[in-house]
Amino acid sequence: MSIRYKSDPEIAEYESTKCCTSFLHYSWKTVTCLFSHVTLVSMVVSYCVLGAFTFEALEVANEKKVKSGIYKIRENVTWHLWNYTQGIKAFDEENYTRGALLYLKHFENSLLDKMNKDGWDGEEDPDKVQWTRTGSLFYSIIVITTIGYGHIAPKTSWGKVVTIFYAILGIPLMLLCLSNIGDVMATSFRFLYWKVCCYTCQKKPKKRRTRGSIRSDKLSRSRQGSFRRYTRTPRLPELGPMSHSDTELRYLDDPFPSRRRSERFRKSDDPSRKISRTSTVSSPPVQQNHLEPPLRGYSLDRKRRAEEAPDLDPSLIDRTPILFNKYIVGTDGGFERMIPGKGITPRQTEFQKRSASVPRTRRFLEPPRYPSPDGSTDVEEDVDSLKDARRPRGRSPRPSPSPRMMTPIGYGLPGRYYDDDSDAYDAYEAGKARIRPVPIWLCVFLVVGYILAGAYLFMTWEGWEYLDAAYFCFITLTTIGFGDLVPAKEVSRDNSRATISIALCSLYLLFGISLLAMSFNLVQEEVIGKVKRIAKSLGIIKSTSDDEDDDDDD
Amino acid sequence: MERKRSVRRRRKTARRSWLKQCKEFLRQFIAFLFSNVGIILLVAGYTIAGSFIFMTIEGKHKLKLKEEVLNNRTIFAGKLWNITYELNRKVMGKEQFNASIDELLRLYQKLVVNFTRRGFDGTDDLTSSAQWSFAGAFLYSLTVITTIGYGNIYPRTPEGKIATIVYAIIGMPLFLLYLSNIGDIMARSFKWIYAKCCLCRCCPGVAKRRALRKIRREKRMQMDYDSDVTGSDVTEVSISNPPLGPRHSTVSEALTEELDTDVQNVPVPVTVCLAIMVGYICSGALLFCKWEEHWTFMDASYFCFISLSTIGFGDLVPGDKIYGRGRDFYAEVLELSFVFCSIYLMLGMALIAMCFNLMQEEVIHKIQTTVRTVKYILRCNR
Numbered sequence: 001m002s003i004r005y006k007s008d009p010e011i012a013e014y015e016s017t018k019c020c021t022s023f024l025h026y027s028w029k030t031v032t033c034l035f036s037h038v039t040l041v042s043m044v045v046s047y048c049v050l051g052a053f054t055f056e057a058l059e060v061a062n063e064k065k066v067k068s069g070i071y072k073i074r075e076n077v078t079w080h081l082w083n084y085t086q087g088i089k090a091f092d093e094e095n096y097t098r099g100a101l102l103y104l105k106h107f108e109n110s111l112l113d114k115m116n117k118d119g120w121d122g123e124e125d126p127d128k129v130q131w132t133r134t135g136s137l138f139y140s141i142i143v144i145t146t147i148g149y150g151h152i153a154p155k156t157s158w159g160k161v162v163t164i165f166y167a168i169l170g171i172p173l174m175l176l177c178l179s180n181i182g183d184v185m186a187t188s189f190r191f192l193y194w195k196v197c198c199y200t201c202q203k204k205p206k207k208r209r210t211r212g213s214i215r216s217d218k219l220s221r222s223r224q225g226s227f228r229r230y231t232r233t234p235r236l237p238e239l240g241p242m243s244h245s246d247t248e249l250r251y252l253d254d255p256f257p258s259r260r261r262s263e264r265f266r267k268s269d270d271p272s273r274k275i276s277r278t279s280t281v282s283s284p285p286v287q288q289n290h291l292e293p294p295l296r297g298y299s300l301d302r303k304r305r306a307e308e309a310p311d312l313d314p315s316l317i318d319r320t321p322i323l324f325n326k327y328i329v330g331t332d333g334g335f336e337r338m339i340p341g342k343g344i345t346p347r348q349t350e351f352q353k354r355s356a357s358v359p360r361t362r363r364f365l366e367p368p369r370y371p372s373p374d375g376s377t378d379v380e381e382d383v384d385s386l387k388d389a390r391r392p393r394g395r396s397p398r399p400s401p402s403p404r405m406m407t408p409i410g411y412g413l414p415g416r417y418y419d420d421d422s423d424a425y426d427a428y429e430a431g432k433a434r435i436r437p438v439p440i441w442l443c444v445f446l447v448v449g450y451i452l453a454g455a456y457l458f459m460t461w462e463g464w465e466y467l468d469a470a471y472f473c474f475i476t477l478t479t480i481g482f483g484d485l486v487p488a489k490e491v492s493r494d495n496s497r498a499t500i501s502i503a504l505c506s507l508y509l510l511f512g513i514s515l516l517a518m519s520f521n522l523v524q525e526e527v528i529g530k531v532k533r534i535a536k537s538l539g540i541i542k543s544t545s546d547d548e549d550d551d552d553d554d
Numbered sequence: 555m556e557r558k559r560s561v562r563r564r565r566k567t568a569r570r571s572w573l574k575q576c577k578e579f580l581r582q583f584i585a586f587l588f589s590n591v592g593i594i595l596l597v598a599g600y601t602i603a604g605s606f607i608f609m610t611i612e613g614k615h616k617l618k619l620k621e622e623v624l625n626n627r628t629i630f631a632g633k634l635w636n637i638t639y640e641l642n643r644k645v646m647g648k649e650q651f652n653a654s655i656d657e658l659l660r661l662y663q664k665l666v667v668n669f670t671r672r673g674f675d676g677t678d679d680l681t682s683s684a685q686w687s688f689a690g691a692f693l694y695s696l697t698v699i700t701t702i703g704y705g706n707i708y709p710r711t712p713e714g715k716i717a718t719i720v721y722a723i724i725g726m727p728l729f730l731l732y733l734s735n736i737g738d739i740m741a742r743s744f745k746w747i748y749a750k751c752c753l754c755r756c757c758p759g760v761a762k763r764r765a766l767r768k769i770r771r772e773k774r775m776q777m778d779y780d781s782d783v784t785g786s787d788v789t790e791v792s793i794s795n796p797p798l799g800p801r802h803s804t805v806s807e808a809l810t811e812e813l814d815t816d817v818q819n820v821p822v823p824v825t826v827c828l829a830i831m832v833g834y835i836c837s838g839a840l841l842f843c844k845w846e847e848h849w850t851f852m853d854a855s856y857f858c859f860i861s862l863s864t865i866g867f868g869d870l871v872p873g874d875k876i877y878g879r880g881r882d883f884y885a886e887v888l889e890l891s892f893v894f895c896s897i898y899l900m901l902g903m904a905l906i907a908m909c910f911n912l913m914q915e916e917v918i919h920k921i922q923t924t925v926r927t928v929k930y931i932l933r934c935n936r
Contacts, residue, residue: 020932020933023932024928024929024932070663074656074659074660074663075656077655077659078652078655078656078659081634081655082648082651082652082655085638085641085651093635096634096635096638097628097631097632097634097635100630100631100634100635101627101628101631104627104630104631104634104662105627107659107662107663107666108627108666111663111666111667111670112666112670112674112675115667115670116869119869122664122667122668122670122671142865143865146701146863146864146865146866147703147865148702148703148860148864148865148866148867148868149705149867150704150705150866150867150868150869153867153868153869155869157850157852160852160853160856161852161856163856163860164855164856164859167859167860167863167865171863467712467715467716468715470719471715471716471718471719474719474722475703475718478701478722478726479701479703479864480697480698480701480702480703480722480866481701481703481705481865481866482703482704482705482708482868483703483705483708483867483868484673484705484708535588538581538584538585
């Protein structure tokens, strides 16, 4: 109720006042800019630098004190040994050795104590501290990525308290940043993948081909749109009995029959059409399906979609009124035709931009996951359908002008940007199965390759064995972080080299974790689908399979 | 006809009954494993299996290292003897003696540091490796699959490293599954408890008042909305409005809906979730600083936080005493402390997953309402 209500005033708002919408638009722009990739990354970097300064200031004094303590331990042992030597009356090697062993053992233990409890690193030189600027920076990164090697750890109580609060703030920030980067990488990777396996191999896009075709940016963008449409398919009721290979479907078919039809209705002006539209609105969607000619195939899991269809039907009925309202205002293509006497003004493009800004903001405002009684998904579908309408498509029911002419210049880019973000939001939806076109094996191969390459890098740089280096990479990227192998620990404590080594490791792990996030992003839907199918075939109840989805989400 | 078919079917089933039963049993077993109770058992079993694997793989390596340490100690004792012998023959005085002893100790110190880095833990007995006891290995397995990774014990052999990688690849998704599963259950039950006890859902008076408030608010919004829309597009509104019309015309209707609303829709405030997390950490800290001798409350809460956030430095580890010199005698008690820590971790991570689950919903809800309010205000300002 609330959402539906909210969407309508927006239109009114748009039509009557532009200042409010523009204000909202700009405020949202600032917010999104704040959380945009560049800002996030710079925020994380500055946060790390801040942490570096703080921890250095807090811990350096303590570490120097510990180092000076070592000398005292040795002195103590020497004194004991001197006394022992003096105290012995008869010189017998056997006896003496037995006593000396005890002292040595004692010495050993105190050293171990220093290392384990006070975090002594085994160096005595007070100038060679662990908590240098770079060391503290590395520590900050290690904390907020939750790797936690533990090779340096705060020993003062202030250091501990600050670490706790630093982590509370930093971990979510880092997660946000990483997921953002991972998202961008996923989008670009998908884009790259589809560019590489070109239009000519539409029939079997799973196979990688050499980059044979040169596509303009614009075209690939429109491709993205079609991909989006394709990904939406699982939500729609199953329509056609025929099934083709999914690859054919991906580009050729429009998976939104109802939407297309509604658009078709909208495209015509005459009032009779309007009436007929409303009549279809009130009719149940099952009937709509009958009206529709059987579509060419879906390779998707039939059962799954059949299962989701009933969920959708009430929402279809619910949303239709807004949908049309939305379309009247929002569509670029249908704008002039729809509202005679309203749309065609010299400022039309500006108008369109504004109108587009409304749903965009709305999309941000409403994360789709929250289970409102009306189902927020319908709103989302609205926006999506809006996007679809905005997007040119190959087999539009009416003869449409060329896609590029339809889209206002400078419009595609923000649209695409928001597409990325919508992807991020969609990722939140656990239960909805969608299929990503990038195959699992490629992602797995990418991650394994990254680990192996990193192992080679660390092998040459740190002088570890290959297995050790690979183990280190794995332990780091999974954020387990034992800390048995840490860069710049074994190498000579040459300052510049240690700095480079730490920088290398930080870059490696930041990039690697976002790579992992990316491959999760790419793979998760496919994995979810597969796991679901397996679960279903095993006869495991549905709730369990949902949980498994959650698992993969994580 | 009907009977015949059924008879035939029965015979067929009888023939294949064994296979089918087996299949069915297997299916049920797997379904059980992934159910809520099963997943706990699965994780526990996996961890125990992992601890046995690591015990067998890593147990031997320690002995070699300790032998090396012992040999070194004997060598240095011999060197000490040489120095003392020279002193006895009046070859050198006290100053010289001290200097040479210091030199020797410095060398020895380097060796010890080296050994410690390689995993020497300070215990001397060659027969059993205290680190890779069952409890230690159990904690190790748990820290691997939870990605905490204390690093107080870690594999030293290549086989152990490979086993760790494989173990983690299988174990981490399993643990995530456990977390989401248990977190979900806990979130649901917590919501139920919260709704029933704290919000007095069952008390009809409160519900009625709440319903009335809701109706009033909705009516107000509806009116605003109507006044907005009438100017814009009359035909569209006249068509689309009827299904939109006020839903709760009467109080009783709203009341029933209010009472019927799923308990699961009740948002739990963020503060409650935060309080739960902080409370869990503090209570854990209290327990740990009672249990561990040297830990202050500060240390213990630091440990709890670092563990539950899966950072896992490993500078403070429960059962530190197990590596304490000459205290192996408390081993049984110390094993208990490892087990206690494991339980604390498994429960705590599920609890945190639950809190995040609840907080996410709540935050999204908050954002939604804020945005709505902002829009509302803006519209009024016009």
